[in-house]
Amino acid sequence: MSEDLPEKETEQPSYLLWYILILVLFLLLLFCYGKKCGQSKIQPKENEGIQLKLLEDQKIYEEQKLSIQENQSTVQMDQNRLIMSNIVKQFQKLQKQVEYQHKSCGNLLIYQTSQQIVQQSVNKIKQIYDYSSKLRAVDENQKYYIRRFQDKSELRKNYGLTLKTSAELYKNCNSFREVRGDGNCFYTAFGFQFLSILLFEYSQDQFNDFFNKIRQIELPMKIFVPNTNLKIDDKEIEKQLLDEFQRRMTKLKLIEDINQREEQFSNEFAAYEQQSEEIDGCLYGLSTIFFRNYSNYVVDFSDAKDAVYDREKLLNWEEECNSNEVVIAELAKQLNTFVQLIFIENSNNIVIREYGINKIHKIILLIKPGHYNIGYYLQDTIIDQYIQFLNQLKGINWKDYEYGNNQQNTLQEAEEKIEKLYSEIAILKQNNTLKQKDAFKIIGFQLLPLT
Template sequence: MDSLIVSFYAFIKEITLIILPITTMLAIITFGMQLYTYFKKNSQKELNAQKDLQGDAVLNIIADEYKPLINNQDDEQKIDQNESKGSKKDGKEIHLQDIDEKISKEIISINEKLKIIDKLRDCKSMNDQIENIKISIQQYEDKYKEDFQTFHNNSYALYQNNEENQKKVRDAIFQIYEQTNKQRLVQDQYKLYVRQVQEKSDLKKNYNLTVQSANQLASYCNAFREVRGDGNCFYTAFGFQFLSILLFHYSFDQFCQFIEKIKKIELPMKIFTEQLDLKIDDKEIEKLMLQDFLFRLIRLKSIEDICARQESFLEQFAAYEQNSNEVDSCLYGLSTIFFRNYSNYVIENSEVKDAIDDKINLLVWEMECNNNELVISELAKGLDIFVQLIFFKDSNFNKREYGNKYKQKIILLIKPGHYNIGLLKGETLSDKLIQKNNAIQNESKTIIQLSKDYQENYQQSIQESSNLKFIVTNLLDQLQKGQLPETEVVKLKKELSENQH
């Protein structure tokens, strides 16, 4: 960051070296031209009589750099005293026209340089705005590292189970799998709990949408992930998205606040099945399961490279069988049990608990609650998020929304009997700022080289400076409020820094 600041101010210094001489030169030329115009308006007789006075005034006022334009043929200005008065008059007029043409050309040249000065000023203003974003990003990163180090020093080890307890948790999850989803024959392509992203055309095909409905839907959702079709699909679709918010959007401080909140309420991790003898209803194992689940999230959040973190999370969550100590297929099961218990927790502490007559189903593995919309509404409040629920029926759709629309968003796609993960892919404010910064940096180089291409192409960027200010203001506001996703912070830091070099 220090090198970026040094480079930026070196750039400003170069601009200053261009602007100051030109500005001074302009003032001198302008004043000289005013005198010249005044004298020219007098009669030719007065002009001839005061020739020496006018010539000296102009030459003394104009900077040395431009004196040759007026008297570079000083010897030719001396008219032979023996010539006739008519010859003297013609020679003087020709000479004055020549001076007038040269000065006019120089004025045009100076005006062009003044345009560059104005554009340099606008460019500097936009660079200043972008520099504010860089400073805020550095502050965000410094605090992130400080919060992480504090947590690692004080709390990290408290969440880690020893190997024996890790095995207890794994065995409990595997026992549920063996008696439920592994009893069903499923083709390999459908075994993953969460599958890869599919685009708009696949979305249209999957939900049998008309062209008109697909185009309307694109404003809310233009891609999706399929989740495994079982009675846990709601908790899979919801849980995967909320954990993504925790791991990739929240700052480390926000992440820690959530972890501490769950730890404080001592959330149970009960789960029942349709087979009465298969259940988890023991406080000791429940405590170990919650601790194991939270530690898996902490370990993921600790991966510094956010792309590697995303890949690891998807691999762990989607896995249906054990591939390694980390990718052991347990994250899906722990997440499902966690969000079932958290749903039960928010319902029990809400005003609508008596309106849900089948809330016992919240704690039954692969069982769906018939009042899911009430559950979703309470989850949105309890987790302080925004949920869009999109229903598909007969080639059309309708949507319902829950929670604060200015918070992090979850999109749930529902077709009778099954939930999927909705995605809205598009250009973010960060993307727009990066594009504008790239344009500004490229044009700045062109300005310094005084390229003609700059004068033709840069005007549009200058006209968009108010739009840039809007983008910067909104990004700064999101950074200060902790609402800018960590993924966007990382993207901004990487792209703005690379462009600066």
């Protein structure tokens, strides 16, 4: 028995060692778990702090970026307002200069003619009508010396043109007026257009200069009515007729409203009989006599005057001169106009001949064998384009302007085009070639300052 005791004593320490190891492992596990839990509690707090700092930095960055953009927008807005202010000042200066040049009517004087002399002139014209046009039965619509304005579709239809020929014609003429076919049609078509130049394109000074020259050359006002004894071949009567013609033209020129002036002129010229106290049907007769005599006068300046073999017809009422091209060429030269003579030979062919070099004042004559009509080529003028761009600027809402939007491009494009057009208008004004009708568009346009 004494030998067994030591074995049991030696076994007990091994069990104890295992208990100690297990306890140590347990404590180690417990320590590790506790450390891990502690770290997991600290980590979210650290992440949250980093995220808050990032958000704060982002906010500061956005505020700085917005501030820069606002500063840029303010600077751009100031620049744009300066540009617009300069455009407004430039236009207002132009407007005053044009108004001074074109709207002063104080130097236009109407000849003070007694009512008795006026009536004598009217009676002479009406007497000519009685012995010519009133002897013929004419449809009521055909009696007017000029008729209504017609567009290009009616132009094509009137002359029966093909699509190809009409397209060629539209490059030079895209509308027209018919004139009465009475043997005076050339003087009607040419005269109406040149009088329109006097009334709507010439300045007051140019208008005066024209009639002063007519006075200086002492232009006659003769006329002979074929197959009758009726004639005007008396210097005193001729002077009365010229005075009356100038008086009527001056009275029209003094109408301030350009649209009213156009309407009054068209109505007076078209009338074939007494319509009112103002419209007595005699302006056409006075104009025809005037341009027949002026044509006879200018032929003497032509190198080809001998080619006008039937010159006596120039002063014959309702008779057409068969060598009109010589007359047209010299009229264009002496009146400083550009004349386009468009021959409409048939539905498939037109021939265009041009006379004169001053394209500022243009006359278009449509001729189909035996008859002349009035032609027009309508398009926007430099002044129309200028006003269109100014209107674009009026449409910009500057209070809502934001940097980088489309209004910036609109302003820059408009500024460049306005500057270019302004320079062209300034040249016209300087050369005294700005048409009065266009001048009145500038005078009547209102460009309000930016708000």
